[in-house]
Amino acid sequence: MNVDNDNISLAPSLRQRIAQAPAEPPADLWARIEAAHFRRVRHRRVRRWTACSVGVVVLLVGVVVVSPHRASLVQSGEAEIDWQARAEALELQWHALDSKQGTSGTPTWNAEPAEVELGDLDRRLQLAYERAARKSELAALWKHRSELLDSLILARKQGLVLTHI
Numbered sequence: 001m002n003v004d005n006d007n008i009s010l011a012p013s014l015r016q017r018i019a020q021a022p023a024e025p026p027a028d029l030w031a032r033i034e035a036a037h038f039r040r041v042r043h044r045r046v047r048r049w050t051a052c053s054v055g056v057v058v059l060l061v062g063v064v065v066v067s068p069h070r071a072s073l074v075q076s077g078e079a080e081i082d083w084q085a086r087a088e089a090l091e092l093q094w095h096a097l098d099s100k101q102g103t104s105g106t107p108t109w110n111a112e113p114a115e116v117e118l119g120d121l122d123r124r125l126q127l128a129y130e131r132a133a134r135k136s137e138l139a140a141l142w143k144h145r146s147e148l149l150d151s152l153i154l155a156r157k158q159g160l161v162l163t164h165i
Contacts, residue, residue: 081143083139083142083143083145083146084138084142086142086146087142087145087146087149090146090149090150090153091149093149093153094149094152094153094156097153097156097157114148114151114152114155117148118145118148118149118152121141121144121145121148122145124141125138125141125142125145128141
């Protein structure tokens with residue numbers, strides 16, 4: 001299919017523009033293309049570095065915010081222990097030992113001083129909760145209660161008579 005250029009009907013303005021177009025591209029065309037390419041590459045590189053810098057800053061802020069809290073937990077060494085749950089478990093164990101000794105016919109042992117101290121500790125815990133004490137104060141009381149119950153259980157297992165804890 002041969003097409004004559006004369007048979008093509010183009011708008012006169014388009015013909016005029018085509019006729020006026022230079023045969024060669026401008027000399028600075030490649031320089032402009034390269035400059036635009038390098039601007040895009042530089043812009044992407046700057047965005048990448050900015051994103052990385054923001055990420056590093058966020059990580060550093062997170063470390064700075066969490067570190068003091070974490071350091072206090074590590075220094076105390078006791079923050080990981082739930083003293084309340086431990087004391088409750090030990091109390092269940094202590095009551096289980098009481099029920100075993102009561103049914104086995106063995107003489108009961110005297111734990112009155114320790115039980116008095118346990119009652120006193122329970123009252124101090126109740127007062128601390130009523131006055132909305134700090135967590136550290138409550139944790140200290142629960143720790144003391146847990147240690148007391150641990151001593152009671154150990155004494156009960158060994159058949160010791162407690163006089164004072």
